[in-house]
Amino acid sequence: xxxxxxxxxxxxxxxxxxxxxxxxxxxxxxxxxxxxxxxxxxxxxxxxxxxxxxxxxxxxxxxxxxxxxxxxxxxxxxxxxxxxxxxxxxxxxxxxxxxxxxxxxxxxxxxxxxxxxxxxxxxxxxxxxxxxxxxxxxxxxxxxxxxxxxxxxxxxxxxxxxxxxxxxxxxxxxxxxxxxxxxxxxxxxxxxxxxxxxxxxxxxxxxxxxxxxxxxxxxxxxxxxxxxxxxxxxxxxxxxxxxxxxxxxxxxxxxxxxxxxxxxxxxxxxxxxxxxxxxxxxxxxxxxxxxxxxxxxxxxxxxxxxxxxxxxxxxxxxxxxxxxxxxxxxxxxxxxxxxxxxxxxxxxxxxxxxxxxxx
Numbered sequence: 001x002x003x004x005x006x007x008x009x010x011x012x013x014x015x016x017x018x019x020x021x022x023x024x025x026x027x028x029x030x031x032x033x034x035x036x037x038x039x040x041x042x043x044x045x046x047x048x049x050x051x052x053x054x055x056x057x058x059x060x061x062x063x064x065x066x067x068x069x070x071x072x073x074x075x076x077x078x079x080x081x082x083x084x085x086x087x088x089x090x091x092x093x094x095x096x097x098x099x100x101x102x103x104x105x106x107x108x109x110x111x112x113x114x115x116x117x118x119x120x121x122x123x124x125x126x127x128x129x130x131x132x133x134x135x136x137x138x139x140x141x142x143x144x145x146x147x148x149x150x151x152x153x154x155x156x157x158x159x160x161x162x163x164x165x166x167x168x169x170x171x172x173x174x175x176x177x178x179x180x181x182x183x184x185x186x187x188x189x190x191x192x193x194x195x196x197x198x199x200x201x202x203x204x205x206x207x208x209x210x211x212x213x214x215x216x217x218x219x220x221x222x223x224x225x226x227x228x229x230x231x232x233x234x235x236x237x238x239x240x241x242x243x244x245x246x247x248x249x250x251x252x253x254x255x256x257x258x259x260x261x262x263x264x265x266x267x268x269x270x271x272x273x274x275x276x277x278x279x280x281x282x283x284x285x286x287x288x289x290x291x292x293x294x295x296x297x298x299x300x301x302x303x304x305x306x307x308x309x310x311x312x313x314x315x316x317x318x319x320x321x322x323x324x325x326x327x328x329x330x331x332x333x334x335x336x337x338x339x340x341x342x343x344x345x346x347x348x349x350x351x352x353x354x355x356x357x358x359x
Contacts, residue, residue, distance in 0.1 A: 011077065014058075018081045021050055022333035040241050042292040045321035047333035051082070052247060052323070064255045068130065068161065075131045083139035084331015087146045090114070094134075097178040100170045101163075105156040107134045108186065109145040117184075119192035119351040120151040121224070122176050126199030126325065128229075128256030129168050130160045139330040140198070143337070147344045150351065151188055153179055157204070160259040168260070169271050172204040173211060180218035192351040194222040198327050199248075199296065200256070202228025206274040206303065209283050222350030223286045224343060226327050227296050228303065230275040232257055232267040236298035246293040248324035253295060275303050280310035287346035289339060292320035315346055 021032070026046060033050040036043050055078070063071040090112040096103035110118070121144055125137040134156045145152040157171035176195060183190035195205040202225040212219035235250075243250045261267050270277035286307055290300035297318070304316035319326065319339050329336025 011080070015081050018051070018054060018332060019084070021054060022047055024050075039293065042320040044246075044293055044323075045335050047335050048293075048321070048323050048326075051329075051332060052245070055247070063131075063252060068259075072127075072131050072133065072159075075127055076133060076136045079136040079139070079328050082329045082332040082336070086138065087142040087330075088112075089142060089145060097175050099174040101158065101167070104158075104171050104175055105134065106175060107138075107141070107154045107156070109141050109152040109154070110187070111146045111149060114149065114151060114187070116187055117189040118151045118187055119149075119194075120153060120179065120183075120186075120188040121145075121148070121194045121196050121347070122179055122205075122220070123152055123154045124157065124172055124195070124197035124201030124204040125154065126197065126201045126226075127159075128252065129165070129200045129203075129260035130256055132159075132200070137198075137201075137328070140327045140340075143330050143340055144196070144344065144347070147341060148347045148351075150194075150347070151186070153186070164259070165261045165263075165266060165272055168200070168204060169207055169211075172208055176208055176212070176220070177218060190218070192221055193218075194224055194347060194351055195220040196224035196226075196347075197228070198226035199229050199324065200260075202226055202300075203230055203272075203274065206230055207271050209286075210270065210274055210277055210280070213282050213284070220284050222284050222347065224347055224350075225286060225288045225300070225303075226343070227290050227294055227324055228288065228300050229296055230303045231273045231299040232261055233273050233276060235295075236302070238298040239295045242293055242295050242297075246295075246323045248295055250295055275299055275306065280307050280312060283307065283310070283312045285313040285350055287315045287317070287343060287350065289317045289319060289343055291322040291324055291326055292318060293322065294324040296324065317342060 029046050029050050089109050091110045093108045095106050125132040134154050141152045141154045155175040158167040195208050197205040209223045239250050288304045290297045304314050307314040326336040
């Protein structure tokens with residue numbers, strides 16, 4: 001009990017320090033952060049540079065050297081440090097939906113003022129398919145729900161190494177289909193359901209858009225992909241540029257890949273690496289946001305290029321000065337929330353009645 005109280009007090013103090021740092025005058029932030037960081041023609045955002053320096057004071061994040069449970073607790077803690085106060089909702093409900101291996105936990109967010117048949121987002125959290133939770137991305141889901149005026153259903157899909165590929169894909173597909181087929185019961189307009197996710201969650205959203213299109217529906221009306229991990233078969237140039245020091249590291253990506261897909265031969269499967277799909281024609285419109293200082297930058301850009309070449313309406317937004325996981329930074333500084341607000345605009349247009357399929 002005493003240890004728990006101490007840990008809680010320490011977290012509160014750390015969170016307060018992080019929030020305060022994000023609000024400091026720029027000259028003070030520069031003094032604390034150090035000289036500007038420039039890579040590949042881009043300059044790292046000052047708020048982010050200061051945050052990265054502060055995160056080095058936390059315990060080591062070498063996931064391979066610690067139990068998976070410890071890593072999961074750590075990523076949840078890091079998310080809480082930058083989340084800010086929870087955005088109020090009219091209702092937040094923890095539910096379950098049927099899946100191929102049992103019930104899948106989900107969390108349904110409804111902001112105030114939604115119509116009875118509201119547009120919706122099925123959201124998949126990041127964490128390399130091994131980490132992350134409904135709690136780690138609670139702030140992201142609240143932000144999207146409140147600012148885009150949509151219902152958000154977050155999916156707690158099974159994680160590796162206990163449940164390697166394709167468990168996450170199976171759960172994601174089951175959850176999306178349940179929402180689409182039970183939209184009336186959930187207060188959702190079945191014509192206006194998007195899939196969204198960040199990093200590994202962006203992978204799942206991209207895969208589900210492909211699978212449901214090939215199956216003939218039900219399919220999402222829009223896909224919102226934040227720095228998606230779309231190619232497990234190779235390392236793109238951005239891995240060499242941002243190997244370490246920019247939140248997500250090459251070593252962490254190697255660890256994630258081994259947990260989720262130990263079978264190297266399966267890493268070229270389009271349901272693991274959606275960038276490698278033969279045909280992307282006929283997919284729903286997409287908004288892809290990538291960070292300039294991120295090992296996943298280049299493959300996200302490559303996926304946007306392939307979608308456009310296939311005739312899919314696609315917006316690519318490269319936030320040249322940001323790092324991986326900026327969507328979690330809803331309570332730190334302005335950079336993360338500003339980037340999310342841009343995505344919200346695209347999401348609102350993508351789920352409008354004028355653009356929804358069969359509207």
